[in-house]
Amino acid sequence: xxxxxxxxxxxxxxxxVLGTMSARVRRRFQKILRTSLATQRAVQDWEQRLTPLAxxxxxxxxxxxxxxxxxxxxxxxxxxxxKSSGSFLGLIKPALGVAFGVLATLGVVRLFPDAVxxxxxxxxxxxxxxxxxxxxxxxxxxxPVVLASSTRHGKTMSIKMLRKVDVPAGKVLQLxxxxxxxxxxxxxxxxxxxxxxxxxxxxxxxxxxxxxxxGVSIEDAPVQTGAQPSTYVLTGNCVKLW
Amino acid sequence: MAFRRLYEATAPSLLxxxxxxxxxxxxxxxxxxDAFVNIWNxxxxxxxxxSQPMTCLTAIVRxxxxxxxxxxxxxxxxxxADEETGTTHDIEDASPGPQALLEQAGDALAIRDCLxxxxxxxxxxxxxxxxxxxxxxxxxxHIGSPIGSVKGWIRxxxxxxxxxxxxxx
Numbered sequence: 001x002x003x004x005x006x007x008x009x010x011x012x013x014x015x016x017v018l019g020t021m022s023a024r025v026r027r028r029f030q031k032i033l034r035t036s037l038a039t040q041r042a043v044q045d046w047e048q049r050l051t052p053l054a055x056x057x058x059x060x061x062x063x064x065x066x067x068x069x070x071x072x073x074x075x076x077x078x079x080x081x082x083k084s085s086g087s088f089l090g091l092i093k094p095a096l097g098v099a100f101g102v103l104a105t106l107g108v109v110r111l112f113p114d115a116v117x118x119x120x121x122x123x124x125x126x127x128x129x130x131x132x133x134x135x136x137x138x139x140x141x142x143x144p145v146v147l148a149s150s151t152r153h154g155k156t157m158s159i160k161m162l163r164k165v166d167v168p169a170g171k172v173l174q175l176x177x178x179x180x181x182x183x184x185x186x187x188x189x190x191x192x193x194x195x196x197x198x199x200x201x202x203x204x205x206x207x208x209x210x211x212x213x214x215g216v217s218i219e220d221a222p223v224q225t226g227a228q229p230s231t232y233v234l235t236g237n238c239v240k241l242w
Numbered sequence: 243m244a245f246r247r248l249y250e251a252t253a254p255s256l257l258x259x260x261x262x263x264x265x266x267x268x269x270x271x272x273x274x275x276d277a278f279v280n281i282w283n284x285x286x287x288x289x290x291x292x293s294q295p296m297t298c299l300t301a302i303v304r305x306x307x308x309x310x311x312x313x314x315x316x317x318x319x320x321x322x323a324d325e326e327t328g329t330t331h332d333i334e335d336a337s338p339g340p341q342a343l344l345e346q347a348g349d350a351l352a353i354r355d356c357l358x359x360x361x362x363x364x365x366x367x368x369x370x371x372x373x374x375x376x377x378x379x380x381x382x383x384h385i386g387s388p389i390g391s392v393k394g395w396i397r398x399x400x401x402x403x404x405x406x407x408x409x410x411x
């Protein structure tokens with residue numbers, strides 16, 4: 001069988017994700033999956049299409065023994081992990097706060113708007129990067145300053161400041177989308193240093209699909225929709241990561 | 243504690259998914275446990291980024307559940323035991339069937355129109371395969387149709403769903 005044919009890869013990936021493969025075919029496909037990037041990509045695409053259908057399945061509270069076993073098998077680290085800064089858990093902790101806010105507001109079913117919890121490791125462990133929009137903004141000397149990223153269908157923008165920006169007291173750094181045609185529009189506020197996330201008004205796909213450039217201006221306060229930027233102190237390309 | 247909170251927030255949904263496929267509480271809890279230990283072990287050493295966490299978590303648990311279901315020896319032994327002893331499964335009879343779940347998911351995800359484009363037998367096969375993890379052969383046996391027809395129906399259902407979802411995206 002020629003596993004280089006995109007149509008065949010797509011067909012097999014769909015059957016794999018759906019779960020209709022027999023044990024033998026499934027094992028054979030998993031061998032290919034370990035080494036073929038195209039196959040991993042096809043599986044990921046089908047997981048994004050089909051897996052959300054699982055949301056309708058009624059939840060079942062696990063037995064206490066299951067968590068106890070997880071704790072045992074992780075050497076008790078799962079219980080105390082919050083103390084280790086820079087770890088996976090340190091990274092997801094702030095986002096969990098967001099997730100629980102959503103939980104409180106919208107209920108359990110709505111807890112899972114994808115891209116709320118940046119559990120990047122899970123995707124990384126699957127060897128492929130998610131479809132995302134990525135912006136790299138530089139200063140006047142072409143030094144990279146802001147790394148902005150958001151998954152294609154997510155509303156969360158993740159910001160990593162690659163170097164500190166001097167912001168006058170009482171001012172904010174406003175991030176803008178600069179479309180190929182039409183006026184720039186505000187996306188959110190970025191920090192002077194470190195990392196942050198903010199919620200955008202819509203998904204990246206809706207907001208950024210026709211936005212080749214991003215810019216950062218210094219404003220008195222976070223601007224409202226319809227406002228226009230003062231002067232850009234940072235600009236850069238916005239690209240699709242797929 | 244953050245990992246615990248992640249577990250508490252997601253484990254009930256994930257266990258529900260595993261239990262639907264495996265139909266035995268013990269095996270479903272084992273799959274859940276393995277999945278979370280695996281997530282923990284692979285967690286360190288990566289850079290922060292955004293992803294689609296619930297989709298990923300669910301995919302991990304579904305895959306493990308399907309692997310467990312397909313582990314031939316246990317699967318065969320269990321099927322035999324079921325037939326001989328009438329072992330009851332650990333899902334309440336009153337819980338929604340696969341087709342009802344598919345319709346609920348369609349409404350919750352606002353993709354009902356996409357599902358409505360899929361004809362009855364195709365949709366039934368899709369739901370049985372997705373929610374219960376049935377193979378082509380098992381779906382065929384379940385609905386009493388030839389396996390060739392079932393493969394064709396599922397293929398067409400997936401094609402329609404893909405085209406419709408891609409249009410929406």
